[in-house]
Amino acid sequence: MLPGTAPAGAAPAEAVIVLVCNGPGELATWVRPLARRLHRDVPLRPLAPAAAIDLQLVLVPCPNATGSEAQVARRMGLFSRVLPAERFWWLLLRPRRHGPWPDHGVVVFLGGDQFWTVLLSWRLGYRHLTYAEWVVRWPRWNDRIAAMGPQAAGRLARRWRPRCEVVGDLMADLSESARSDAPLPPGEWVALMPGSKRAKLQVGVPFLLDTADRLRAQRPGCRFLLPVAPTTSVEELLRYGGPSNPLQSSYSQGAPELREAAGARWLETPAGTLIRLVEEQPAHGALSQCVLALTTVGANTAELGALAVPMLVLVPTQHLHVMQAWDGWLGLLARLPLLSWLLGVALTAWRMRNRGYLAWPNISAGRLVVPERVGAITPAEIAAEALDWLEHPQRLEGVREDLRSLRGQPGAVAALSRLVRELLPAPRTAP
Structure with missing residues (x-):
């Protein structure tokens, strides 16, 4: 089985959320908090094996990556599939080689070159959301845009602003997770x-x-x-x-x-x-x-x-x-x-x-x-x-x-999770 492929015999998912990242900093401070929040907000594989939605991670080429990001991401236990950066081009060329892809999905940019997520969302036929710190480079190809602050939102042409929502700084939520139950020795x-x-x-x-x-x-x-x-x-x-x-x-x-x-x-x-x-x-x-x-x-x-x-x-x-x-x-x-x-x-x-x-x-x-x-x-x-x-x-x-x-105020991770979920298809109802 190729690196990053889904386990054999897994039931097909109805939809997938694909988080896209490049380096160790973004993986720790953006991807991990959002992945945890998504699992909290909606049943997702792999933490909810019977769920209809997969949570996956795709790493993109980056000169500043260490090469161990995929291993680190797998240890988090939050993703049903982790695709390493060296397989990214093969994913674009032959997506099915890396396992089945549902008809519906959302690609979320969380670091790297924004163009890679444009290509990936187009290739898979999925909806596309960019989290932008300073600038949105491809607003035309985004279904939604989550801006860190008014600076990124203000740079958008007027025609694209309805797609944008200022969610805040994802880093602001770190203070909430820093409450330690194991205080350091005095000193x-x-x-x-x-x-x-x-x-x-x-x-x-x-x-x-x-x-x-x-x-x-x-x-x-x-x-x-x-x-x-x-x-x-x-x-x-x-x-x-x-x-x-x-x-x-x-x-x-x-x-x-x-x-x-x-x-x-x-x-x-x-x-x-x-x-x-x-x-x-x-x-x-x-x-x-x-x-x-x-x-x-x-x-x-x-x-x-x-x-x-x-x-x-x-x-x-x-x-x-x-x-x-x-x-x-x-x-x-x-x-x-x-x-x-x-x-x-x-x-x-x-x-x-x-x-x-x-x-x-x-x-x-x-x-x-x-x-x-x-x-x-x-x-x-x-x-x-x-x-x-x-x-x-x-x-x-x-x-x-x-x-x-x-x-800034905490809450950006929850707001970004909401935007991701809004792009997912409505769950099927039992007949």
Whole structure:
């Protein structure tokens, strides 16, 4: 059986909801919450095996994907079928090769290139809904449009606006799911978030371990946690923190070791700093209890913003030859064979000189809400800045309030679920 195909012998469904996604950030913060809400609102396979509607996930090609998104999605247990990105073109060419497709369905865009969902909905003959953060690129081919805010809705031509409804920011609902039944041990917790892609981990893991050592030396009561991204592993973190990582020698010497204590696993640095590993997904409960986060750029800045966790956003540019985890055509060009090193350095340096805001709270607000530290920064500098923030809790609370004001009201996931269900055919009634 091909990867992503439905189990043999399954009864045919009357309709299907197909969620479309590209990378790990969208999978964790958009797809998972919506899938859970849909299961809550209407009986769906696979959680309701006798239901008449399937919930499926299709992953689309993306240069920023890790390649493990399909495995992560299957572990969620929310989808009757998960189609990996490498099978997407085959799906367009030969849909029936991947199992039966009901006559009725809805394709929902939740990340990637919006054109892929246009193609998919056309090929399958299904209705089409786009969740748009900033712009709707193909309104003509959408039956409904769910806009994050008035900015995306206002960019639509007047003729397409009746199709659009402002539902709000899906990230705003993270605060509702962050109520943890397992509070962290008492202490001043700082989150370390090196990213989930190889290029970011190679720099971020040794950089943040060194930073944690220096911060603990100046503030011994400080405690650290590191959420393990679903697309990476503890073994990878150990490897990136050790001598097999060529960048590790630029930071503290020696490799971290894995420890188990108090019902959790910990990384212990050669300097003796303990870092609690948060392996449950999502890690919102633990993150929401942190007073500060040290993070790379990416979807994690949106998660932290939604949880109202103050952060320092870090882009150490002294390793430009490996910092090629950029979005769009720049990232694609930086991966060209033979020229990748030289081109990656040139493109990344150009982007650093001509950048706008990098953290999602700053992009959303159009101003600097959380600090962004870009350049040849050092762990010593970041530890000193983090110490200054921790010594001024009123400043941290001010940032927290700014983030809360940007977050918006919860309810976007429920509104998007409603729009999806409105596009489904009416259920059959018994004769």
